[in-house]
Amino acid sequence: MSCTLRVRWTLTANRFPRPWRTCSRCGVQRAFACSGKFRLNANGRRLDAWLVYKCVICDDTWNHTLFERRNTRDLHPELLSALEANDPALVGRFAFDVASLRRVAHRIEEFAGSVAHKEMLLDRPDTPERLEIGLSMAIPIAIRLDRLLAAELGLSRARIGAMMEAGHIITTAALNRPARDGCRVEIDLSVEEADVILREAGG
Ligand SMILES: [Zn+2]
Numbered sequence: 444m445s446c447t448l449r450v451r452w453t454l455t456a457n458r459f460p461r462p463w464r465t466c467s468r469c470g471v472q473r474a475f476a477c478s479g480k481f482r483l484n485a486n487g488r489r490l491d492a493w494l495v496y497k498c499v500i501c502d503d504t505w506n507h508t509l510f511e512r513r514n515t516r517d518l519h520p521e522l523l524s525a526l527e528a529n530d531p532a533l534v535g536r537f538a539f540d541v542a543s544l545r546r547v548a549h550r551i552e553e554f555a556g557s558v559a560h561k562e563m564l565l566d567r568p569d570t571p572e573r574l575e576i577g578l579s580m581a582i583p584i585a586i587r588l589d590r591l592l593a594a595e596l597g598l599s600r601a602r603i604g605a606m607m608e609a610g611h612i613i614t615t616a617a618l619n620r621p622a623r624d625g626c627r628v629e630i631d632l633s634v635e636e637a638d639v640i641l642r643e644a645g646g
Contacts, residue, residue: 447629448571450645452595453560454580454622459538462496462548468503474552475505477538481526482506488515492526494537507547509537539582553585558595561645574644576628589618592628596643598636606634 459477466473475496484491490513493506515523525533537543544551564577592612593600606612611631616623630640 446568446570446572447575448567448573448641448646449564449575449577451562451564451577451579452558452645453562454578454584454586454591455557455559456539456554456582456584457557458554459535460541460544460554460585461499461552462507462544463550463552464505464548466498466501466503466505468501469498472549473498473500475499475548477534478504479531479534480529481509481534483526485515486512489513490515490518490523494534507537507544535582541583541585558591563646567646571641571646572632574630574632574640574646576630576644578622578624578626578628580622580624583621583623585621587619588614588616588622588626588628591622592618596636596640598640602636606630 461474461476463472463474465471466475476499478495478497480495482493482495491511492509492513494509496505496507497503498505522533524530541551541553589600589603592598592603596603603612604618607614607618611634613629614626615628616626630644632641634640
């Protein structure tokens with residue numbers, strides 16, 4: 444019987460990233476918050492689409508271009524109806540597209556995600572020797588792997604780093620990079636904090 448306890452953490456983002464741009468009304472750099480709404484403009488068969496942002500101070504609008512003069516026949520009907528309905532899932536897909544926001548903003552303010560759900564996979568071994576955490580996230584989240592582990596396991600980042608150096612933590616991704624979907628973290632449960640780790644990890 445395997446002595447590895449497997450858990451899965453499902454992460455969600457709690458806030459949309461905020462691009463910083465010069466607000467034409469404020470006259471200085473401001474954070475712009477996603478309004479959750481699209482703006483569409485049809486010209487014959489050609490369609491423009493924007494995601495609407497608002498200056499957090501004065502509410503002035505900035506439209507983030509999603510596409511311009513796209514022939515409506517080339518657009519999937521489901522995409523068109525999702526745009527017209529301000530579908531939250533589609534809003535999220537564009538609002539979390541940090542790479543595309545980066546091209547039009549001076550900087551992007553990203554917010555840490557949080558673990559929404561922890562579940563045990565398979566049966567719990569009587570005396571688990573290793574813990575394997577699999578990360579699952581539908582959209583990229585801007586939290587470093589070591590920060591995530593420290594926050595969720597109730598340990599300091601220094602301790603996480605030390606455990607990594609001692610070979611008690613093995614990861615498929617760098618600790619100082621954002622956590623990614625499909626990333627795995629294996630923790631050797633011979634460490635003194637094993638009970639805390641097991642409890643906090645959802646085991
Ligand atoms: Zn403003």
